[in-house]
Structure formats: structure tokens, C-alpha cells
Amino acid sequence: MEQHQVLVVGSGPAGAACAKALRKADVDVVIIEKEKLPRHKICSGVLFGQTQVLLEKYFGGLPPHDVYCTPKEISAAHILEWKAKEGFFPYIWEMGKDGVDFPQVYLNIWRSKFDHWLAQQCGAELRQNCSARSMTQDSAIINLTVFQKDSHTLDPGAQKDPQQEIACQYLVGADGWDSSVRGFVDEQWRTKPVDVIVYQEYCAFKNMGTLRKGHWYVFFNPAVGDILCCMHRKDDLATLCVGGLPSRNIRAGMATFKQFLADQFQVSLGEVDRGEGCTIRQLPPNLGAGRVLLTGEAAGFAYLNGEGISAAIDSGYRTGLAIAQAIKSGGSALDIYKNNTTDMMAHMDLCLKNMHFLVGQ
Numbered sequence: 569m570e571q572h573q574v575l576v577v578g579s580g581p582a583g584a585a586c587a588k589a590l591r592k593a594d595v596d597v598v599i600i601e602k603e604k605l606p607r608h609k610i611c612s613g614v615l616f617g618q619t620q621v622l623l624e625k626y627f628g629g630l631p632p633h634d635v636y637c638t639p640k641e642i643s644a645a646h647i648l649e650w651k652a653k654e655g656f657f658p659y660i661w662e663m664g665k666d667g668v669d670f671p672q673v674y675l676n677i678w679r680s681k682f683d684h685w686l687a688q689q690c691g692a693e694l695r696q697n698c699s700a701r702s703m704t705q706d707s708a709i710i711n712l713t714v715f716q717k718d719s720h721t722l723d724p725g726a727q728k729d730p731q732q733e734i735a736c737q738y739l740v741g742a743d744g745w746d747s748s749v750r751g752f753v754d755e756q757w758r759t760k761p762v763d764v765i766v767y768q769e770y771c772a773f774k775n776m777g778t779l780r781k782g783h784w785y786v787f788f789n790p791a792v793g794d795i796l797c798c799m800h801r802k803d804d805l806a807t808l809c810v811g812g813l814p815s816r817n818i819r820a821g822m823a824t825f826k827q828f829l830a831d832q833f834q835v836s837l838g839e840v841d842r843g844e845g846c847t848i849r850q851l852p853p854n855l856g857a858g859r860v861l862l863t864g865e866a867a868g869f870a871y872l873n874g875e876g877i878s879a880a881i882d883s884g885y886r887t888g889l890a891i892a893q894a895i896k897s898g899g900s901a902l903d904i905y906k907n908n909t910t911d912m913m914a915h916m917d918l919c920l921k922n923m924h925f926l927v928g929q
């Protein structure tokens with residue numbers, strides 16, 4: 569049977585960063601990704617200041633020019649919250665960490681291109697169209713069953729079995745908000761009802777009315793659409809996002825948000841280019857069990873209200889470092905990982921306490 573030292577499930581920022589750290593330590597690692605890259609991912613696609621610092625640190629620089637969309641830069645001072653009485657005022661989306669402030673100019677990117685670039689930079693073999701299905705393990709080896717969705721699978725006459733087993737010493741779950749790997753090791757994850765639904769649309773626009781280019785607008789008022797509504801521009805599309813409780817009709821919330829934008833700011837939106845949703849289950853972070861390590865969003869890493877790319881890159885890289893150290897010097901990779909992420913956990917707590925729409929400031 570095919571065997572590797574490490575299998576990483578998911579080729580988002582966490583998976584790519586984990587593989588990058590492992591390849592740097594000369595560890596044999598393969599990434600299993602269920603989609604074909606470049607793949608779309610629901611996201612506002614903003615690289616906050618910390619993300620930029622981490623890209624320089626772990627990937628040696630920022631992405632190339634074709635990854636960005638227009639306007640390329642969003643100043644932190646141009647993220648604005650709106651309230652009926654006060655009008656617009658600055659909204660803080662990212663906080664400094666360990667006494668360090670991050671760059672205050674954020675970068676507007678296409679997630680599809682950004683994640684593809686990260687995967688190319690990480691130096692690991694990438695199995696695309698390949699999804700993790702189930703896992704068994706004994707004391708030394710983990711067997712991962714993967715499903716390969718390729719042309720043979722789609723061809724009714726194909727002989728090839730789309731199901732394959734791959735063995736590894738360590739399995740990393742970097743498979744995001746709907747993590748299968750977390751489900752392998754976390755009973756609560758499998759059974760927990762959804763807490764929040766997020767719905768996003770990319771819309772053509774005829775006129776942005778009184779809203780300005782290079783700004784990102786945030787609304788925390790259920791009357792506007794739902795708990796969280798936001799909008800900014802990407803090339804010739806407006807990116808609109810609505811987040812609310814599962815008991816509410818999120819599509820109706822989006823319609824309310826659009827009507828509000830038209831009435832209040834004379835925004836004229838056209839055809840929906842793309843609409844998509846995802847769910848969030850709020851559980852305490854879980855870094856894994858035994859030789860199965862969880863990272864990025866699968867582990868529960870995210871800052872403030874969903875600033876997750878930096879948390880994914882940082883936790884992913886640290887997962888890779890922990891496994892590389894355990895392979896080289898012995899010890900538990902999970903314990904090393906837990907120890908080397910205490911500052912990230914503290915930062916998550918700090919951010920949670922400062923989510924002002926939750927604490928009602």
C-alpha cells in the first residue's frame with residue numbers, strides 16, 4: 569500500500585502552510601484536496617496585516633500581481649461600520665498581537681488564485697479531485713480511505729476503483745469549516761447542530777451610489793439584513809455577505825440587505841454572478857487526537873469575526889513544525905503543537921472579547 573510520513577487533507581492556507589513547514593524539514597508529505605485548483609472558496613478575500621506578515625515569514629513574500637483584484641488596497645481606516653444615528657465610523661477588524669501592530673493597508677484578493685499560489689509555493693505533491701472519506705488506525709499507522717473523482721470515475725466503463733487506501737504516520741486535518749478529519753476524532757463535531765449560517769453573493773453593479781471605492785462597509789443591525797452584513801468591491805463585482813442564525817431565512821436577509829443598500833445609499837445592483845453559503849459550528853478549539861492533528865478552521869482557529877487566513881497559515885505552519893520535530897527528535901507531535909500555539913489561543917480569546925457586536929459596546 570502507498571505510504572507517506574504525513575498526509576495533509578485540504579489545500580487551503582492551513583494545509584499549504586503545514587506542507588511548507590514539513591517540506592522545509594525534508595519530511596515526505598502529500599496533500600489530498602477534494603477540488604481541482606484553482607477552486608473557489610466562500611470568502612471576502614481580504615489579506616489582513618497579520619496575514620501579510622506571515623506570508624513574508626513563511627512563504628518568503630506576498631502573492632504575485634495576478635492574485636489581486638481592484639481595488640487592490642483597503643486601508644484599515646476605510647473599513648466602516650454604519651449605525652442609523654451615528655452614520656459611518658471606523659470598524660476595527662484586526663487587532664495587534666503580542667504588543668505588535670500589523671500593517672494597516674489590507675490586500676483585496678481572489679481566494680481561488682491565492683490558494684492556488686500557496687499550494688504551488690509549498691513544495692508538496694498535491695492530489696487534486698481526491699477527498700478523504702474515512703480513517704482507521706493502529707498504534708503506528710493511519711490508513712486513510714480517499715475517493716478519487718477523475719475522468720475514470722465519471723466514465724461508466726472505467727475499470728479503476730475510485731476508492732484507494734493510503735497509509736501515513738501522521739494525518740493532518742486542514743479541511744476547513746466542514747472538516748471530515750475532525751469528524752473522525754471528535755464526536756461532538758459530528759453531532760453539533762449548526763450555530764451560524766453565512767451567505768455570500770457576488771453581484772454586478774450599475775452604480776455604487778454614495779458608497780466609495782476602496783471602502784469595506786459593515787452593518788450589525790438585524791433590520792439591515794441579519795446579525796452581520798458587509799460589502800466591498802472586487803473588480804466589477806460587489807461582494808455581499810450576510811451572516812445569521814439558522815432559524816432565520818438567510819436569503820431573505822440578503823434581499824433585505826440589498827434593498828437597504830438601494831434605499832439608504834442608492835446602490836444599484838445587477839445580476840448575481842455567484843451565490844454560496846456555509847455553516848459555522850461553534851465549539852471549543854480541538855487540535856486533534858494521537859497522531860491526527862487538526863489545523864486552521866478545522867481546529868477552530870479564527871480571529872475576531874472570521875479573520876481566518878492568518879490563523880490558518882500560522883496554525884498550519886506550526887502543525888508542520890510540531891510533526892517535523894516529533895519525527896526528528898521523538899515525543900508527541902500533538903503535545904508540541906499544543907505548546908507552540910498557546911499564544912494563538914490567547915489571541916483568539918482576546919479577539920472574541922473584543923467582538924463589539926457580541927459584547928454590545
Ligand SMILES: Cc1cc2nc3c(=O)[nH]c(=O)nc-3n(C[C@H](O)[C@H](O)[C@H](O)COP(=O)(O)OP(=O)(O)OC[C@H]3O[C@@H](n4cnc5c(N)ncnc54)[C@H](O)[C@@H]3O)c2cc1C
Binds near residue numbers: 583610619747
Ligand atoms: C464569508 C466568509 C468571508 C471570509 N472572509 C475572510 C477574509 O476576508 N479574510 C480572512 O482572513 N478570512 C476570511 N474568512 C475566513 C477564511 O476563509 C477561513 O478562515 C480560511 O479559509 C480557513 O483556511 P483553512 O485552510 O483552514 O480552510 P479552507 O480554506 O476552507 O481550506 C480547506 C480545504 O480543504 C478541502 N477539503 C474539505 N474537505 C475535504 C476532504 N474531505 N478531502 C479533501 N479535501 C477537503 C477544501 O476543498 C479546501 O480546499 C472568511 C470566511 C467566510 C465564511
